[in-house]
Amino acid sequence: MTKNNEVIEVTNPATGEVVDTVLKGGKKEAVEAVDKAYQAFQDWSKQSVYERSALLNKWYALVEEHEAELARIMTIEQGKPLKEATGEIRYANSFISWYAEEGKRLYGETIPATASDKRIVVSRQPVGVIAAITPWNFPAAMITRKVAPALASGCTAVVKPASATPLTAIRLRELAVEAGIPEGVLQIVTGSSGEISDAWMADERVRKISFTGSTEVGKSLMQKSAKTVKKLSLELGGHAPLIVMGDADIEKAVSGAVASKYRNAGQTCVCANRIYVHESIEQEFAKAFKEKVAQLKVGDGLEEGVDIGPLIDKSAVEKVKHHIEDALDKGAEKLLGNEIEKEDLFFGPTILTNVNDEMVCMQEETFGPLAPITTFQTKEEVVKRANNSPYGLAAYLFTENLTTAIEVSEQLEYGIVGINDGAPSTAQAPFGGFKESGLGREGGHHGIDEYVEVKYLSIQL
């Protein structure tokens, strides 16, 4: 059990310095948060969605006003370059504005009854208190992508951010309270993930768990949620194939591959993890890709012009190194690689060629700036290889042929397919995966359905 006043140190991955500390909370703090959220739900859920929407829009305005402050907090605790952190704050805020309006469209329906003296009325109501557990790679967006639809629908929320990146979450919640959202409606609990999540799992007042993180932890939460049959949203790991057909526009494919692969230093669940290039254009693509990647600047995310910040921790660096060493041992060749004078958590963009599917990087999520390139000969071959994964989150396809685009994307077993687009994520679209990449969708009108229960009234006249 967590002792009173224990703290968690928050470090800057670019410098290793401790930038702040937060309470290492446990079961006591987890239960207290649910007490407050349950109490707050009684009033919050009874407000009209227009009243809730007005408060969400005030929150949006404050987040926009404090964009630079929030971006700096994120870069200091997570490492991503300031320009990416600013982009994430805008992306995170877009969920607040989108769901402030979507809540107004929680329509019901009437259904013709069999008996002439009966009426059937269907409505959608908030599930109640929801618990969100979020990862370090998107410290703002992974919170608002859950909390915005939850609050808009009338739910209240308790959130445990990743221990590496709690500061962004804490500041976002301060702005929510400043906007007039009642204290109990949204709470952040920092600390021991096991103790906190176990307390929430056992608490029958918590009616929904929304998790973003590794597939391993997601499976554990899925098992624990069975005890009280909680609704579940899981956004888990990915292993995205990026396919470049022989007829692709090389410039588009290179730009899309760089955008997908090196965003957040490759630490996203939708990053291209394997690059399949038709054998007829491999040399042309590899040359152009290397030229563009070689221009990427590695450094402290606070520095002007930095494109790739540090990885989140030592284990992340070791994982990337292992994937590279394994591939080289199995015959891969290094086209570009990690020639940087920095050390610690910095890792330069690396490109491997002559890659085969036996290599670990072609099977396990790298979560780092490694781009393995392999070739293929036919559409049938590349679809089979691309689908040969327990993951099914994002895939990318570059082609100038419309028939190929439709036929191949329909065969890809992935929840998100970017066609000539390396950056498909957006608030209005249903983000989520097939297979072991998760359950449910976040974003779009699908995303608010995760936070409501459907009820019907059968009225005897």
Ligand SMILES: NC(=O)C1=CN([C@@H]2O[C@H](COP(=O)(O)OP(=O)(O)OC[C@H]3O[C@@H](n4cnc5c(N)ncnc54)[C@H](OP(=O)(O)O)[C@@H]3O)[C@@H](O)[C@H]2O)C=CC1
């Ligand atoms: N599909 C998607 O949208 C996304 C998927 N991911 C995946 O997550 C992984 C990287 O993120 P990462 O943060 O390391 O993932 P983790 O699963 O380790 O952590 C995610 C969150 O879960 C918490 N957690 C860790 N262990 C447990 C546990 N046993 N019980 C309850 N909660 C726990 C963490 O807390 P603490 O920080 O205290 O350990 C953190 O808040 C990658 O696999 C990536 O693909 C990441 C982002 C998005």
Ligand SMILES: O=C(O)[C@H](O)CS(=O)(=O)O
């Ligand atoms: O956590 C992630 O990797 C995000 O879900 C990816 S995105 O939504 O920012 O594209």
